[in-house]
Amino acid sequence: xxxxxxxxxxxxxxxxxxxxxxxxxxxxxxxxxxxxxxxxxxxxxxxxxxxxxxxxxxxxxxxxxxxxxxxxxxxxxxxxxxxxxxxxxxxxxxxxxxxxxxxxxxxxxxxxxxxxxxxxxxxxxxxxxxxxxxxxxxxxxxxxxxxxxxxxxxxxxxxxxxxxxxxxxxxxxxxxxxxxxxxxxxxxxxxxxxxxxxxxxxxxxxxxxxxxxxxxxxxxxxxxxxxxxxxxxxxxxxxxxxxxxxxxxxxxxxxxxxxxxxxxxxxxxxxxxxxxxxxxxxxxxxxxxxxxxxxxxxxxxxxxxxxxxxxxxxxxxxxxxxxxx
Amino acid sequence: xxxxxxxxxxxxxxxxxxxxxxxxxxxxxxxxxxxxxxxxxxxxxxxxxxxxxxxxxxxxxxxxxxxxxxxxxxxxxxxxxxxxxxxxxxxxxxxxxxxxxxxxxxxxxxxxxxxxxxxxxxxxxxxxxxxxxxxxxxxxxxxxxxxxxxxxxxxxxxxxxxxxxxxxxxxxxxxxxxxxxxxxxxxxxxxxxxxxxxxxxxxxxxxxxxxxxxxxxxxxxxxxxxxxxxxxxxxxxxxxxxxxxxxxxxxxxxxxxxxxxxxxxxxxxxxxxxxxxxxxxxxxxxxxxxxxxxxxxxxxxxxxxxxxxxxxxxxxxxxxxxxxxxxxxxxxxxxxxxxxxxxxxxxxxxxxxxxxxxxxxxxxxxxxxxxxxxxxxxxxxxxxxxxxxxxxxxxxxxxxxxxxxxxxxxxxxxxxxxxxxxxxxxxxxxxxxxxxxxxxxxxxxxxxxx
Numbered sequence: 001x002x003x004x005x006x007x008x009x010x011x012x013x014x015x016x017x018x019x020x021x022x023x024x025x026x027x028x029x030x031x032x033x034x035x036x037x038x039x040x041x042x043x044x045x046x047x048x049x050x051x052x053x054x055x056x057x058x059x060x061x062x063x064x065x066x067x068x069x070x071x072x073x074x075x076x077x078x079x080x081x082x083x084x085x086x087x088x089x090x091x092x093x094x095x096x097x098x099x100x101x102x103x104x105x106x107x108x109x110x111x112x113x114x115x116x117x118x119x120x121x122x123x124x125x126x127x128x129x130x131x132x133x134x135x136x137x138x139x140x141x142x143x144x145x146x147x148x149x150x151x152x153x154x155x156x157x158x159x160x161x162x163x164x165x166x167x168x169x170x171x172x173x174x175x176x177x178x179x180x181x182x183x184x185x186x187x188x189x190x191x192x193x194x195x196x197x198x199x200x201x202x203x204x205x206x207x208x209x210x211x212x213x214x215x216x217x218x219x220x221x222x223x224x225x226x227x228x229x230x231x232x233x234x235x236x237x238x239x240x241x242x243x244x245x246x247x248x249x250x251x252x253x254x255x256x257x258x259x260x261x262x263x264x265x266x267x268x269x270x271x272x273x274x275x276x277x278x279x280x281x282x283x284x285x286x287x288x289x290x291x292x293x294x295x296x297x298x299x300x301x302x303x304x305x306x307x308x309x310x311x312x313x314x315x316x317x318x319x320x321x322x323x324x325x
Numbered sequence: 326x327x328x329x330x331x332x333x334x335x336x337x338x339x340x341x342x343x344x345x346x347x348x349x350x351x352x353x354x355x356x357x358x359x360x361x362x363x364x365x366x367x368x369x370x371x372x373x374x375x376x377x378x379x380x381x382x383x384x385x386x387x388x389x390x391x392x393x394x395x396x397x398x399x400x401x402x403x404x405x406x407x408x409x410x411x412x413x414x415x416x417x418x419x420x421x422x423x424x425x426x427x428x429x430x431x432x433x434x435x436x437x438x439x440x441x442x443x444x445x446x447x448x449x450x451x452x453x454x455x456x457x458x459x460x461x462x463x464x465x466x467x468x469x470x471x472x473x474x475x476x477x478x479x480x481x482x483x484x485x486x487x488x489x490x491x492x493x494x495x496x497x498x499x500x501x502x503x504x505x506x507x508x509x510x511x512x513x514x515x516x517x518x519x520x521x522x523x524x525x526x527x528x529x530x531x532x533x534x535x536x537x538x539x540x541x542x543x544x545x546x547x548x549x550x551x552x553x554x555x556x557x558x559x560x561x562x563x564x565x566x567x568x569x570x571x572x573x574x575x576x577x578x579x580x581x582x583x584x585x586x587x588x589x590x591x592x593x594x595x596x597x598x599x600x601x602x603x604x605x606x607x608x609x610x611x612x613x614x615x616x617x618x619x620x621x622x623x624x625x626x627x628x629x630x631x632x633x634x635x636x637x638x639x640x641x642x643x644x645x646x647x648x649x650x651x652x653x654x655x656x657x658x659x660x661x662x663x664x665x666x667x668x669x670x671x672x673x674x675x676x677x678x679x680x681x682x683x684x685x686x687x688x689x690x691x692x693x694x695x696x697x698x699x700x701x702x703x704x705x706x707x708x709x710x711x712x713x714x715x716x717x718x719x720x721x722x723x724x725x726x727x728x729x730x731x732x733x734x735x736x737x738x739x740x741x742x743x744x745x746x747x748x749x750x751x752x753x754x755x756x757x758x759x760x761x762x763x764x765x766x767x768x769x770x771x772x773x774x775x
Contacts, residue, residue, distance in 0.1 A: 097414060120704045121416035121679075138622075139416040139679045139705050158701050160681065162658060163622045164419045180419075180623045206625070210419060 029291045030276075030309065034066040034320035040312040042211065042259075044086055045305035051091060051105065052318060053081040058091060060105050066308055066320045073110025075103050082211060083125025083136075083167060090114065090150055092126035092133050099123045100135045100143075102150045117153040119143050124210070129170035129189060132156075134177075136165035142177050142187065144195055157195035159187055166212040166230070174242055176214050176226045181206040184228070186242045199243045203228065203235050205250060213259050217281055220265070225284045227267060229260045234269070236284055251287045253277045259301040261309075266290070268309055270299040276311050276321075293321065351394040351752040351759075354472035354519040354563050355709060359609045360667050360750075362713040367756030370716065370728055372741045372769045379757065379768040380445030386436065387413075388469035389707075390519070392761055393480075394754035398448070398495060399440040400480045401766065404458075404468035407432040413465045413763075415722040415746055416705035417622065417662065417678050426513035428461040433468060435484050437493060442755065445768060449497035458486050459507035462515030465707075465748070470515070472563070472750075474522035481527050481544065485516025490527060492547060501547040505540075508533035510559040510603075517561035517605070521575065526550060526588070530577055532560035532603070539564070539577060539586060551590035557581050563607040567615050569634035576632075578604040578617050583630070594636040594651070600624035606661060607709070611668030612687060614653055618675075620660030627660040629675065631690060654690025659683065663748075665709040667717065669731055676710045676719050682729060697735040699727045707748035722746055724762055743767065 038059055040052035048064035049072075058081060059074040079096035086092075089106030099118040103111040121139030128134070133153065135143040141161040146154045163179035170176075175187040177197075186199035209231035217225045225248070228235040233250035234257050255274025260267050267287075269277040275295040281287045293311070301312040309321040348363050356362065369377045386405030393400050408431035418425055434455045439448040458468050473482040479492045479500055488505040510516065511534035521528040527542040537555035542548065555577075562578040567585070574593055575586045580603050583596040602621035609616040613634065620627035632640070636651035647655050659675055667674040673687040677696070680703040684693040699719060708720040716738065717729040724743040730736040745762040752759040757770040 120702060122419055124419075138419045139703075140701060141679070143701075155701065158698070160679070160696060160698070162627070181625050202625070 030293045030321040030323060032319060033308075033322045034069055036061055036069045036310075036318040036320065037316070038071065038318065039316040040318050041300065042081065042083065043301045043303045043310055043312045043318060044084065045303035045308065045310055046086055047305060049105070050303065050305070050310055050318070051084070051086055052312070053084060056080055056095065058084065058093060058103060058111060060111055062108075063305065063308060063310070063320060066322065069320060072108055075111040075113065077101055082123065085126055085128060087128040092128055092147070094123035094125045094135060096122045100126060100133060100145060100153060102147065102153065114150040115147075115153050117145055117155060124165055125167045127168050127170040127175065129172065129175065132170075132189065134168045134170055134175050134187075136161075136168045136177060138164055141165055142168055142175070142185075142195075159185070159195040159197055161185060166207060166210065167214045169214040169216060169226070171216040174239070176216070176237070176239065178207060178212055178214055178228055178230070180208070180210075180212070184237055184245055184247075186239055186245055188242060199239075199241075199245045201237070201245045201247055203247055205230075205233050205235060208232065209258065211259065215260055215262050217262070217284065218264055220282070223284075225281070227260060227281070229257045229269065231256050231258055233257065234260070234267075234279070248284060251279065253279065253289070258299070261302045261304045263304050268302045268304055270302040270311060272298045272300070275299050276302060276309070295319065349394070349396050349755050350477070351754040352476065353393060353474045353522065354391055355607065355665065355711075355750060356753060359565075359611055360665065360709055360711040361669050362711065362753035364714050365756045366714070367771050368713050368753065369758055369769050369771050370714070371739060372726075372743075372758075374743055377769050377772050379770050381765050381767045382440065382445045382447070383764055384438070384761070384766050386434075386469070387467045387763070389467045389517075389748045390469055391472040391750045392752045392759045392766060393473055393475055394442065394752050394759065395475045395477045397442040398475075399442055399752075399759060399766070399768075400473050400475060401438050401440070401761065402469045402471070402473055402482055402484070403436045403438070404484075404486070405434045405436060411464060413746065413748075418465060424512060425463045425465070426461050427464050428513070429458050429468075432456060433458055435469060435487065437473070437480065437482050437491075437497070439480075439495070439497060440766065442757075442768070451493060451497045451499065453482065453484065453491050453499070453502075454487055454489060460486055460509045460515060461513030462486070466515040466517060468515065470517035470561075472519040474520055474527070476522055476544065479544070481520060481522060483520040483529055485518065485531065488531070490520065490529060490542065490547060492544065503542060503547040503549070505529070505531070508535040510534055512559060514559065514603075519563040521564055521566055523566045523573070524588070528564065528575055530560075530564050532557040532579055534558045539575070539590075541588070541590065553586060553590045553592070555579070555584070559603040562604040565608045565610055565615070567610045567634070569613065571635045576608045576610075576615050576617065578606065578608050578619060580604055580619070583617050585636070594638060594640050596630060596632070596639070596652075597641040598626060598628055598630070600626050600628075600660065605663045606665040609666045609668050614687070616666050616668060616673060618660035618666055620662045620677075622662055622678075627658045629656045629659040629666065629673075629690075631655070631673075631687075653688070656685065656690055659685070663707045667710045667712060669712040669717065670715075672731070672733070674710060674717060676706055678706050680706055680721065682717070682719065682735065684733065684735070693733045694735050699729075699737065700725070700740070708750045711751060711753065713753065720747060720751065720760070722748055726760075
């Protein structure tokens, strides 16, 4: 028990050290308003909830009081969580050999498993659109899973990716997937008779991370652009014509561009050693870094919820920043 | 005079002992026909854990080496741990933080078995060595993944984990051993390349992180005949002997370069452009071409090359080339990672690790049909495909064999499950199919012989 108290004291002191040093490093635009003392490899946020994943555990945190963030509960899968997305109170989790897991993360209760589906290989990430969960899997590519009834997810088909599939994101009737080393694929979700990509291209830069992330920028002037953060350059694909995705010039951030979060055309980049970078992609051909926040340890993921920006740091803790003065 | 008679008698005896019809033997990894067996109406199309099973026996330990057959002898190897080892996961693994590497400190016994073809009874078993494995391995690999070879007089086993070659006579007595020393692979994923046997010589390829080499040994004595150093630092591809119209050569596939050596160890030709990661598929020699492939999914290069005989020097393709004087055809993204190609009746088949079959014209490389998924629920494929009686067979890691009609039209004819993981490539001889699963060896043949 004594050892436990000593340990807690050390943790608190360390947390205080981190917080004070972060305050010293912050810019005018961000205010550090709290810290969540839970290690997170991945983080997502919606309204007053943050979702943190580390190893096989997904933890739901109440951030309605950012200065007093509170864990609501956690669920642990037998295998590592490689990626997840939250949709309508459900967390769709890519849990390695455990496949797709669907957690009920609504309300104030501990997350519970609503349903699961073992995919053939390692489930990596999930995106949901129109009652279909798209699951990237190292063996099958992208699995199309009906999730109208979350308790009974049903595999309807798979689309093949040449390399190691890493992430998928759905937007309306279209989904975009990426693999390692360089593949980028477009799927037409309105097709029910084919699960093959309708368009594909190769990026010029190898994707070297197992947790690459795709996000779709808001359409601008009829032009649709998808961003890929894969541990190096931020890669951009013009997908205005789904059958013919085109690689646009990449954007180099100061750091490693590990993960991203979007607020309209602002892209928040967990930039590794370079901390948090904010890049304005209003003009995808000419993105600009508009702000940054130095972190003492590498930033490995980022999420935005309302005015809050959450930054998961390597080695533990999630910083809660408030944007604006 | 008496000496001549004795010698003649001895020679005749040896000849009789070693005389086995070609269809009665499957003496090496993938057999004499690179996975293609002679047609035989006795060979099965359907089976299960009980249907068309002549016998099945438990094989202790963990090993992904293939069985081999010579007459009434079915040989296989295993590595038996004194402790429970982690069970291998099914399906292609994207390396995790541990990179898939594991090390066992448990004592192991490296074994050779001779199983009676007719009864399935173990005729003899021989422990070659025991102790802790000196090197690490991938969780999906085993410490006895190399398939033995036989000439009907001796069976030769190579345990890459130990760096040990052993020759045993057909009674299970060790004739000689050659200790080459264990060598850790660069990533600690272990060894798997099987030895070759040709014209009285054993060839061993060891691409490792210490001192890579290919070497030839006298099959009678184990004496080293020659050794050539190599630059590769890991690889699991079994080389192949290519007897072509110009010469006999040993073709090796590797991440850095494909290299072909003369039987004297001299480098004949080399070729760049393989996946930038260790190679696993064994080259395929068929109809005057050598098909060489590699296809690590995380590599931007996943080629299949069809090489003509008689090459010399560096025959690498220049950017934009799809062939040259020595390369009949080239497909940049066709290669599979673990399974070897299959050339059968004018077509070249590729079984992707993730359960797709593709067909190309074997001569021109033109696509006959593109990716055809065998089963969306299959967890992966590591065993190399085989063919007979106008059918192709693809054995999944789930122990399910998919039967596909050979030819230009893809048609899945059926599937046969043994309901246990396997990564070993089967053997075929005397109208029987030998499938090794994680714990068993099956002899499968039609119950009603035609």
